Amino acid sequence: xxxxxxxxxxxxxxxxxxxxxxxxxxxxWEWKTAKDCSDGYMCKTEFQIKNGTTPSHxxxxxxxxxxxxxxxxxxxxxxxxxxxxxxxxxxxxxxEYHVLYSCSYQVPVxxxxxxxxxxxxxxxxxxxxxxxxxxxxxxLQGPWDTITQQEHPILGQPFFVLHPCKTNExxxxxxxxPQKINRNVNYITSWLSIMGPVVGLNLPLSYAxxxxxxx
Amino acid sequence: MTDDKDVxxxxxxxxxxxxxxxxxxEITEREAEPYYLLLPRVSYLTLVTDKVKKHFQKALRQxxxxxxxxxxxxxxxKWHYPIGLxxxxxxxxxxxxxxxxxxxxxxxxxxxxxCPSKDAVEAHFMSCMKEADALKHKSQVINEMQKKxxxxxxxxxxxxxxxxFWAINRKLMEYPPEENGFRYIPFRIxxxxxxxxxxxxxxxxxxxxxxLRERDLPASERYLPAYASPVLGIKWPV
Numbered sequence: 059x060x061x062x063x064x065x066x067x068x069x070x071x072x073x074x075x076x077x078x079x080x081x082x083x084x085x086x087w088e089w090k091t092a093k094d095c096s097d098g099y100m101c102k103t104e105f106q107i108k109n110g111t112t113p114s115h116x117x118x119x120x121x122x123x124x125x126x127x128x129x130x131x132x133x134x135x136x137x138x139x140x141x142x143x144x145x146x147x148x149x150x151x152x153x154e155y156h157v158l159y160s161c162s163y164q165v166p167v168x169x170x171x172x173x174x175x176x177x178x179x180x181x182x183x184x185x186x187x188x189x190x191x192x193x194x195x196x197x198l199q200g201p202w203d204t205i206t207q208q209e210h211p212i213l214g215q216p217f218f219v220l221h222p223c224k225t226n227e228x229x230x231x232x233x234x235x236p237q238k239i240n241r242n243v244n245y246i247t248s249w250l251s252i253m254g255p256v257v258g259l260n261l262p263l264s265y266a267x268x269x270x271x272x273x
Numbered sequence: 274m275t276d277d278k279d280v281x282x283x284x285x286x287x288x289x290x291x292x293x294x295x296x297x298x299e300i301t302e303r304e305a306e307p308y309y310l311l312l313p314r315v316s317y318l319t320l321v322t323d324k325v326k327k328h329f330q331k332a333l334r335q336x337x338x339x340x341x342x343x344x345x346x347x348x349x350x351k352w353h354y355p356i357g358l359x360x361x362x363x364x365x366x367x368x369x370x371x372x373x374x375x376x377x378x379x380x381x382x383x384x385x386x387x388c389p390s391k392d393a394v395e396a397h398f399m400s401c402m403k404e405a406d407a408l409k410h411k412s413q414v415i416n417e418m419q420k421k422x423x424x425x426x427x428x429x430x431x432x433x434x435x436x437x438f439w440a441i442n443r444k445l446m447e448y449p450p451e452e453n454g455f456r457y458i459p460f461r462i463x464x465x466x467x468x469x470x471x472x473x474x475x476x477x478x479x480x481x482x483x484x485l486r487e488r489d490l491p492a493s494e495r496y497l498p499a500y501a502s503p504v505l506g507i508k509w510p511v
Contacts, residue, residue: 162404162459179382182389202396207386209353216386223403223412 063226064245069159069166072246073100079268092212099212100157100246106258108188109148150175155259157250158211165225166246168253169210169217182207185218185257193256205257220253228252244268285435287314289360290370293325295332296344299377305332309370313433314357317398318343318350319388320431329375337377342385344374349384353397354463362465395427402426406445409455414445 073089077100080087091098156169172180180188185205189197197204203221210217229249236243247265254261288311295305308328312321319341326341343350345363350373354362364371380387388394406415415423422441429438448455 162407182387182393202392206393206396206400208397208400209351209386215383221400223407 064164064166064229066159066161068245070098072244073157075244076100076246076250076265079265082268083262083264085262097159097212099159102155102259104153104155104259106151106153107148108151151180153258155254155257156210156217157246160222163222163225165222165229166249167222167225168220168250168257168259169208170219170257170259171215171217182218188258189256190258197256218257220257225249225253281439282435285315285438287357288312289314289356292370292372293322293329293343293375294372295329296374296376299333300337301332302334303332305329312356312371314355314360316356316430316433317354317394318352318356318359320391320394321356325375329377333377339377340380340387340389342376342380344376345372349381351385352388352394353386358463362463391431395431398427398430399423402445405459408457408459409445410448411456414447418444 077087077089085102086104087100087102089098090101151172151174153170153172158167158169160167172185186197186201189205205218205220207216208219209215229245232248232252233243233245247261250259251261251265291310291312293308293310295301308325310322310325322341330338343352348363350359360371403412403415406412418441425437426441428434429441
């Protein structure tokens with residue numbers, strides 16, 4: 059496609075850079091390719107505790123497939139006392155986050171699925187209710203325009219998705235300033251740091267420092 | 274577009290005679306007779322089967338009823354695919370009526386999207402329309418429409434109102450006279466797994482909305498057993 063603001067090659071490049079840093083800090087992101095084609099996506103599995111108030115994170119499980127094991131890729135970095143306090147009325151939820159490229163919108167899209175440890179999946183209502191308080195107002199303005207269930211474009215399975223139609227708008231605004239001062243920005247890092255927290259995915263600050271170190 | 278009105282109407286009013294039967298392992302309190310219905314090709318299963326649901330629920334106990342889902346010869350039917358697409362993909366070589374099995378238990382979480390309400394169908398439909406316009410007009414036409422226009426598109430589909438639907442959809446099918454067409458033509462190609470692979474020349478791939486130049490297709494490939502969604506009003510450019 060001509061006149062690509064953020065083409066697929068760009069997407070793959072920034073994901074590769076992002077994953078490089080993820081491997082350095084043991085953050086668990088991997089690149090997966092679809093069979094028989096060059097399409098690929100970034101993914102990460104994470105466990106979170108929901109104790110009726112704000113979910114707290116257990117961190118990333120050791121990734122079996124990382125090519126570059128680091129010292130951090132050992133046990134779940136859990137603070138035992140934290141777990142004891144919230145264990146009473148809490149449940150552990152497994153989240154799988156996937157970052158794919160949308161040819162139609164020419165932006166990345168965040169897909170995810172969530173299930174309890176017994177395999178029972180969370181419902182759309184569970185997901186909407188789990189959205190952090192500071193994003194709740196925006197969600198309630200139009201939940202059906204924000205987070206819905208859709209078919210994963212590569213796996214063909216049901217996933218939840220954060221709708222991408224407004225992505226171009228806010229990313230243009232985000233990228234304007236650094237571009238003016240000729241500063242390197244990893245599109246994926248910036249984008250994911252905005253979208254991720256809405257659905258419980260937080261990025262360690264070191265990602266931002268990693269990008270500026272490339273200058 | 275006006276000279277295509279007959280074709281558009283034929284596509285819109287296409288129907289598939291269907292026979293719904295309750296899954297044999299469902300526990301029934303009374304006999305559940307099969308239910309016959311003409312399904313609109315351009316619509317979605319969960320949108321047009323309220324009567325089917327009511328009919329079979331009468332035969333079941335309240336506690337045995339959860340989310341309805343449909344299956345054809347062991348394959349769970351994805352309600353988010355247009356009905357005509359499902360039929361063409363799975364059952365077109367079988368004799369009519371199309372025999373669909375109705376389930377109220379053991380929802381296949383790994384295969385099917387949930388459909389908690391009509392809002393889910395509307396959200397999916399509108400999301401498809403928006404994605405199509407992203408390709409056709411960089412989303413300009415659909416974003417400039419008011420909420421009531423979006424609602425009219427949806428209500429037109431939901432209530433089977435051709436004129437109501439096309440009053441708005443025609444704006445999505447227009448392009449400035451100085452340009453020769455849309456920026457990109459949105460279409461989806463669905464292949465049944467296990468069939469021989471279609472050969473795709475260099476500029477085509479099985480993705481939504483790739484640039485398609487007619488001259489790149491060898492003549493034999495101009496007819497594809499593909500489902501070009503009539504809801505989007507796409508004609509195969511032959």
